[in-house]
Amino acid sequence: MSDKRKIAEAAIVRLSVYNRALGEIEKEGLEIISSDELGDRIGYHATQIRKDLSCFGEFGEVGKGYFVRDLRDAISRILGVDRKWNVALAGAGHLGSALLAYPGFRQRGFNIVAVFDNDLAKIGKKWEGIVIQDTSELAKTVKEQDIRIGIIAVSPQVSQEIVDTLTSCGVRAILNFAPASITVGEGVELRNVDLATELECLSYFLTNEAEVRTEVLRKIKNNNGEGG
Numbered sequence: 001m002s003d004k005r006k007i008a009e010a011a012i013v014r015l016s017v018y019n020r021a022l023g024e025i026e027k028e029g030l031e032i033i034s035s036d037e038l039g040d041r042i043g044y045h046a047t048q049i050r051k052d053l054s055c056f057g058e059f060g061e062v063g064k065g066y067f068v069r070d071l072r073d074a075i076s077r078i079l080g081v082d083r084k085w086n087v088a089l090a091g092a093g094h095l096g097s098a099l100l101a102y103p104g105f106r107q108r109g110f111n112i113v114a115v116f117d118n119d120l121a122k123i124g125k126k127w128e129g130i131v132i133q134d135t136s137e138l139a140k141t142v143k144e145q146d147i148r149i150g151i152i153a154v155s156p157q158v159s160q161e162i163v164d165t166l167t168s169c170g171v172r173a174i175l176n177f178a179p180a181s182i183t184v185g186e187g188v189e190l191r192n193v194d195l196a197t198e199l200e201c202l203s204y205f206l207t208n209e210a211e212v213r214t215e216v217l218r219k220i221k222n223n224n225g226e227g228g
Contacts, residue, residue: 011052015075017042018049022072034065081109086145088171090162091153092117092132095177099153100128110149114141118158135162139169149173156180163190 021042025033035046053059053071056078060066076082087105089096089112099105100112115127116135123134133141135158141147150166152159152174159178166174167188174190176182179197184190 011055012079014044014048014052015079017044018052019072019075019079019081022068022075026068026072031068032065033068035060038066084109084111085149086114086147087112087149087151088138088142088145088147088166089115089151089153090117090135090138090166091151091177092119092122092127093153096153097127099151099177100130112151113145114147116141116162117154135165138162138165142166142169142171147171149175152176152178152182154178 018038021038022033025038025041035049038044039046039049057074059071059074073082087110089100092115096115096117100115105112112128112130115130115132116138117123117132118135122132125132148171150163150171150173152162154162156178157180159176159180160182163174163176163182163184167184172188174182174184174188176190176192177195179194182190182192
């Protein structure tokens with residue numbers, strides 16, 4: 001992997017933040033903005049913004065700033081959100097229903113056009129205007145609807161099988177919510193989102209923060225006692 005590729009991956013989340021902020025700024029009617037002004041709005045240092053953007057080309061004018069619409073259009077092209085993406089959702093459980101109902105996906109150009117499950121009680125029912133299909137129809141539907149992205153919200157036991165089916169019929173981008181270790185072949189981009197693990201990381205932080213605070217207070221108390 002090239003150094004440029006590594007830099008681009010490290011900056012991609014911030015690019016998304018910049019893009020959304022520029023969208024709001026454009027709505028305000030502001031035509032030009034400096035990296036300092038943009039940084040103040042989103043909490044990033046201007047140097048970081050300029051460094052991130054330099055990975056992808058030259059933007060704006062020295063001493064003048066960035067043209068808001070032009071920069072937003074450029075970042076949208078870099079992120080690939082200047083077009084629509086058809087998405088398949090595997091899993092019609094509680095998480096799947098929440099993901100399907102989330103309006104932010106469509107607003108950003110990600111259209112969930114097919115939902116799959118192996119529960120006979122759910123197959124054939126309509127969710128958000130989409131009929132839930134049997135997972136056996138996955139490969140056929142992916143090809144018919146030119147689906148490029150797959151979201152996995154199934155049980156760990158079947159997650160690898162679903163991913164294998166998706167990738168075998170051309171899907172090259174997978175967002176995995178299943179708490180399982182998924183492997184993909186060359187040329188497939190996999191992103192894992194484990195909500196329970198993220199919460200455990202937060203609880204670890206809070207637990208250790210409390211322990212550190214307790215230790216500090218103990219030392220202060222001991223020092224005061226020794227001083228007395």
